[in-house]
Amino acid sequence: MDRKQNGGQEYLLNISGLTVQYKTDDAIVHAVNDLDLKLGKGETVGLVGETGAGKTTLALSILRLLPERVGQIVSGSIQYDGDELLTLPEAEMLGLRGKRISMIFQDPMTSLDPTKTVGEQILEVLDLHFPEMTKAEKNKRVDEMMRLVGIMPERKGNFPHEFSGGMKQRIVIAMALVAEPELLLADEPTTALDVTIQAQILELMRQLKDQFNTSVVLITHDLGVVAEFCDSVSVVYSGRVVEYGTVEQLFKREENHPYTTGLFNCIPDLSDKQPRLRPIPGHMADPRIIQKGCCFADRCEYATDRCRAEQPRMYVRDGHGIMCFRYEGKEG
Amino acid sequence: MAWVKYALKRLLMLIPVIVCVTFFLFLILSYSSQNLAYQLLGEDATEAQIAAKEAEMGLDKPILVRYGEYMLGVVKMDFGKSWINGEDVLARFSNRLPNTLRLSALAMLFAISVGVPLGIGSAIKQYSLLDYGSMFVAMLLFSMPAFWLGTMCQILFCLTLHWLPTSGADSWMHFILPMLILGANTMATMIRMSRTSMLDVIRQDYIRTARAKGASSGKVILHHALRNSLIPVVTQIGVSFAGTIAGAVVTENIFAIPGVGTLLINAVKARDVPVVLGTVIFVAIIVGVINLIVDLFCAVIDPRIDLES
Numbered sequence: 001m002d003r004k005q006n007g008g009q010e011y012l013l014n015i016s017g018l019t020v021q022y023k024t025d026d027a028i029v030h031a032v033n034d035l036d037l038k039l040g041k042g043e044t045v046g047l048v049g050e051t052g053a054g055k056t057t058l059a060l061s062i063l064r065l066l067p068e069r070v071g072q073i074v075s076g077s078i079q080y081d082g083d084e085l086l087t088l089p090e091a092e093m094l095g096l097r098g099k100r101i102s103m104i105f106q107d108p109m110t111s112l113d114p115t116k117t118v119g120e121q122i123l124e125v126l127d128l129h130f131p132e133m134t135k136a137e138k139n140k141r142v143d144e145m146m147r148l149v150g151i152m153p154e155r156k157g158n159f160p161h162e163f164s165g166g167m168k169q170r171i172v173i174a175m176a177l178v179a180e181p182e183l184l185l186a187d188e189p190t191t192a193l194d195v196t197i198q199a200q201i202l203e204l205m206r207q208l209k210d211q212f213n214t215s216v217v218l219i220t221h222d223l224g225v226v227a228e229f230c231d232s233v234s235v236v237y238s239g240r241v242v243e244y245g246t247v248e249q250l251f252k253r254e255e256n257h258p259y260t261t262g263l264f265n266c267i268p269d270l271s272d273k274q275p276r277l278r279p280i281p282g283h284m285a286d287p288r289i290i291q292k293g294c295c296f297a298d299r300c301e302y303a304t305d306r307c308r309a310e311q312p313r314m315y316v317r318d319g320h321g322i323m324c325f326r327y328e329g330k331e332g
Numbered sequence: 333m334a335w336v337k338y339a340l341k342r343l344l345m346l347i348p349v350i351v352c353v354t355f356f357l358f359l360i361l362s363y364s365s366q367n368l369a370y371q372l373l374g375e376d377a378t379e380a381q382i383a384a385k386e387a388e389m390g391l392d393k394p395i396l397v398r399y400g401e402y403m404l405g406v407v408k409m410d411f412g413k414s415w416i417n418g419e420d421v422l423a424r425f426s427n428r429l430p431n432t433l434r435l436s437a438l439a440m441l442f443a444i445s446v447g448v449p450l451g452i453g454s455a456i457k458q459y460s461l462l463d464y465g466s467m468f469v470a471m472l473l474f475s476m477p478a479f480w481l482g483t484m485c486q487i488l489f490c491l492t493l494h495w496l497p498t499s500g501a502d503s504w505m506h507f508i509l510p511m512l513i514l515g516a517n518t519m520a521t522m523i524r525m526s527r528t529s530m531l532d533v534i535r536q537d538y539i540r541t542a543r544a545k546g547a548s549s550g551k552v553i554l555h556h557a558l559r560n561s562l563i564p565v566v567t568q569i570g571v572s573f574a575g576t577i578a579g580a581v582v583t584e585n586i587f588a589i590p591g592v593g594t595l596l597i598n599a600v601k602a603r604d605v606p607v608v609l610g611t612v613i614f615v616a617i618i619v620g621v622i623n624l625i626v627d628l629f630c631a632v633i634d635p636r637i638d639l640e641s
Contacts, residue, residue: 065543098546105544110537114636115559124555128546159635175545 011079012215013039013062013183018076020057020066020239027288031057032239033295034076036314037217041182044209044216046226046247048263049236052284055219056106058236059185062217063103064093081182099129102176106188108168112160118171119156122146125178141178148211149174149204166197173205180212187219202229223267227251235260238285238295245320255330257322258300294324302326335628338639342627346620351403353616354609358399361605362391368603372415389415406613412606414599421610424595429614431501432591435583436576438507439515443572447522448565454523455530455561456553466523473520478579482513482586499588506589514583518572525568530561563634570626574619 020032032054039045047055060066061073064085078085080101085093102125105111113121119142126138133141143153149170151163160168169189176184186205190198206229209216218230226233227247234244235257243250243257250256253264262280282299285291294300297307306325315327369385370377377385386392390401405412411421454463489509490498497506533539534557542556543549581593588594592611599607631637 063544065540094546094548096546097544103544105537105541107537111541113538113542113556113560115563115634116556124542124547125545128551161636172541175541 010082011038012041012043012081013037013217014077014079015058015062016077016079018058018061018078019074020054020061021072021074022057022067022070023072024070029287030239030290031071031287032061035236035239035241037234037241037244039183039215039217042213042215043232044218044230046230046233047217047219047236048221048223048226048233050221050284052287053236054239054287055236056187057239059103059187059217059219062185063097063101064088064090065097095129098125098181099179100181101183101185102179102181103185104169104172104176104187104189107192108165108172109192111172112168114160117157117159118151118163119146121160122156122171122175122178125175129179145174145178146171148177148208166193166201169193169197169201170204173201173208177208177212177214180214182215184209184214184216185219186216188221189218190225191220191222198225205229223263235263238291239287240295240323241314241321242296242323243321249318249320255317255320255322255327257296257324258302258326259296262299334639335631339624339628342624343620346617349620350613350616354403354406354613355399357609357612358402359395361603361608362395362398364603368415371603402609411610411613414604414607416602416604416607421606424607425592425610425614428590428592428595431589432577432580432584432593433618435507435510435514435589435591436573436580438511439576439580439583440518440569440573441515442511443515443518443522443576444569447519448526448562451523451526451528451565452530452558452561455527455534458531463527466527470520470523473516476516478513478517478582479586481516482510482583485509485513486586501589501591506587510583510587510589513586514576514579517579518576521568521572522565526561526565529564530557533557533561536560559633563630566626566630566633570623573622573626577615577619 015035015037018032018035018037019030022029022031035054035058037045037047037058047058049055057066057071060071062078062080062085064073066073073086076086080096083092085096088096112118116124122142122145123138126133126141130138142156146153146156151167151170151174155163160171163171169192173189189205190201193201202225205216208214216230218226220226230247232244232246233250234241235250236242237259243260250260253261256264259280262278265278266280268277280299285295285298291297293306293308293310294303294312297303300307302324304325312323312325312328314321314323315331316322317327317330317332369382369389369391373381373385383392390398393401402412409422411425413420414424450462450466450469454460454466457463486498486509489495496509497503500506534553539552539556542552547555580591581596583589584591584593585597592615596608596611596615598604599611628639631639
């Protein structure tokens with residue numbers, strides 16, 4: 001499944017066959033199943049899917065921050081810049097988190113420590129990863145970063161509760177980017193914000209991404225955000241990537257996985273004559289049960305007996321992969 | 333200096349509290365001490381003698397007048413004299429206070445310094461031996477009342493093993509057992525509170541954020557989780573301190589420590605109204621001040637608390 005757009009160049013992030021389970025008292029939840037994802041340097045990939053598809057679990061797996069005891073990476077590999085993250089000693093993971101890979105969480109209201117000033121919280125990243133910097137240098141860097149995200153450095157002595165939601169998310173972004181990481185995992189960074197603030201935050205992330213040449217995994221359920229922000233897209237369903245390709249390939253809407261088509265049909269279109277949106281019927285399969293066959297078969301209008309019995313593989317043409325039997329033999 | 337203003341406001345708010353407390357107490361006590369002069373003088377007293385004694389004690393005046401006179405005295409720091417032995421209430425109270433304060437402070441210190449680390453440790457190492465062990469201890473201490481536990485320990489450590497003195501307050505040895513008994517219940521509360529609080533905090537999003545920044549588990553606990561988890565614990569300390577002062581009444585009586593608790597019990601038994609009133613006023617003030625200190629401390633560790641509004 002080599003994507004040709006990257007040529008012979010090494011991937012920054014190469015996830016293959018990742019399987020993650022949550023073990024609870026009464027069941028095993030199959031959150032991520034045999035998932036593949038590749039990301040080149042400076043590239044931005046959108047991870048799209050509905051709630052519960054396993055997007056956040058994937059991001060937490062990369063940082064190895066799954067809830068202890070409960071969340072377990074069963075198999076697979078996460079290659080990051082030549083290192084296998086799943087077997088890396090915890091001490092080396094500490095040096096990676098926040099410095100080379102950082103993460104923006106969904107809810108800015110709860111992701112900042114209420115008892116520390118925002119300045120201290122940004123500074124903490126520098127304290128952790130750049131012991132060689134002097135105090136003055138670090139403070140200067142914090143001021144710079146705050147200015148970059150559009151918050152006056154004079155406010156660094158304020159506590160999180162003294163900021164609005166949008167401003168908190170700016171602080172979180174400042175915190176995530178102050179060490180100039182190579183990879184940013186943005187987990188629905190705009191979902192908790194209202195639409196005007198969403199646009200501002202996305203614009204800010206785009207600027208900073210270009211400035212620092214950061215690779216981004218943007219987790220979202222909003223196809224509009226993907227179209228605007230990403231180079232490539234992976235559509236996640238039931239813990240699997242069911243379709244991937246460049247934004248152009250997916251948004252052409254000529255060849256798509258039936259699930260992706262369903263997602264597109266859920267977006268209101270002003271030019272469309274169709275008076276009603278067409279939601280995807282049914283619900284996502286129960287993640288506690290391992291399914292035989294295609295994970296989308298129960299909700300798919302094209303499903304055949306074969307779909308219910310056999311797991312389709314990824315059919316790839318020109319770097320556009322679709323996990324559906326309808327594209328069998330159409331590979332190029 | 334927002335906190336000075338806040339502290340003054342809170343201290344002023346103590347005044348109506350004390351007025352209310354004393355008024356109800358005054359009412360109850362005066363109805364329950366109606367034949368007091370007769371009881372004090374004995375069966376042989378004549379009507380005239382009883383009337384004279386009542387006049388001396390001020391019992392012949394209407395209750396509201398007596399209350400007014402008493403409160404006027406309180407404002408002038410005159411809490412009256414004991415009806416039983418004529419001693420000055422203030423002098424007697426200040427004589428007893430150090431023992432009670434020492435006992436309560438020691439008990440709280442013991443409860444906090446053992447209970448909070450145990451609770452926090454149990455939360456960090458959830459489902460470990462430490463966790464199960466301290467939960468068991470907490471449950472045990474909760475279920476044993478101080479008067480029973482105190483008596484049992486007294487029998488074991490003082491009368492059978494002779495490790496510690498049975499009663500009195502002459503040396504620090506005398507305070508060891510009372511401190512443990514009085515602090516036991518609070519310690520159980522501290523274990524449970526700090527464990528629950530820490531368990532809640534380490535599941536918060538900002539803890540995950542801190543870990544995503546690259547902080548080790550130890551640093552995350554120390555820099556982020558600890559302070560946040562202590563906020564409800566400190567509030568609980570204020571409540572528990574008031575409970576400890578009240579509990580001192582029982583503990584002091586078990587170990588015959590001459591403190592405010594024994595003073596109060598004896599005064600109640602003897603219907604010595606001025607001593608009861610004076611003691612209750614002082615205890616109310618002490619509890620109020622301790623709660624104020626705790627609230628100020630809460631504002632120090634939790635920046636979201638705004639003392640001005």
